[in-house]
Amino acid sequence: MANGSLFLFVQTGEPVFADMEISIIAEPLFSIAGFTVTNSLFLAVVVSILGLSAVFLSVRPKRFTSVPKGAQNVIEAIFEGLLSFMENITQDHKQAIQFFPLVATIFLFVLFSNWSGLLPGAGTIGIHEMHDGKAMFIPIMRSPSADLNMTVALSLISVFSVQFFGILALGLRGYASKFFVAPWKAPYVVGTAVGLLELVGEGAKVLSFSFRLFGNVFAGEVLLTVMLSLVPYLVPLPFLIMELFVGLVQAGIFSLLTIVFLKMATATHEAH
């Protein structure tokens, strides 16, 4: 399954070998000092650098005037839109500002990671290489979101941040009391069981975060590859538009869930 070729059946019923390899594992591109860089990691770094440059070129508060003009309006609208959205969820201006960097970065990084896989050439421009005695096609660009390493890393960061902010807001004891409830106290054994379930839930968050994002983006890439090999013109266009939308939605879901979990973790036990 890992590196299997895809067989397609067209209407004749004869198996047609499409010359494409869709691997759920990111392919290694090159290695630096024994460290193998995959195409997904490569694109993640490229997206980060391009994104940073774009942000640094456009967001320049030192040069901004009190009365916004031109591009400053757009930048301010984006910032204020994101911030007021977070304020709506947290119902707290200070918390919104506290969570802003993490959530905004997740949103932007996931969004552009998702969309980077839709660029022309992603998955199609590559090199043929002999690998384990087999001829392999290795695309140079692969959406970082279509690699479990990226989605798992991001989920871990998100979930650990949730724990961190939870402890920061409630203290270690207060936060731990969400998960460890003594069986001889208020809701008794039920409370204890629910607490432990919540602890398991925190771990499950990592899985659901990472597989949701990976699954959606990877499935989209498979779908587009298949559509392109079946009918190369026009027909894949609606699917491409749909994948743009899916990329936006997944970025929104990832960041939205992160801020919701952050809010839940920092709320006191009685409040939720």
Add this chain to the structure above:
Amino acid sequence: MEILKQIGIDGKLLLAQGVNFLVLLFLLHRFAYKPMLEFLEKRSAKIEEGLKNAEEATKRLDDATRNEEKILSDAREEARKIVNETRESSEKRGRELVAEFEKKAGQIVEEARERATEEREKLFREAKEEIADLVIATTEKVIRERLDSGNDRQVVSRFLADK
């Protein structure tokens, strides 16, 4: 662990992706989010202050207008009061003066009448005496020839007193 390898999870790559994201987060936070949020915060504080100032100014203006109206109406009231007082006192004074003059005029008339009466009586008295003298003289002249000069004067006086 075999399953992790099969789905492509690799410790080093995982770490690399995580580091990539954290560096991105740090740089964005340090050079974009923080200054930008501070900028926006500062400006909204400024706008809020400006609005508050404007509100206060409006309130003060209202107060001033109200004050002005109050002062004006007070002044009008005062003026009316002064005018009324003046009119009243002048009317009173006028009445007093008229009464005084009337009284004085009455006195003068009274005096004049008294004097006239006196004068008349005096004249009357003098005339009486003169007439008496004249009558006596005349009567004397007339009767001298016939009467004794002892009784005639008494007789004439009696005539005059009887009238």
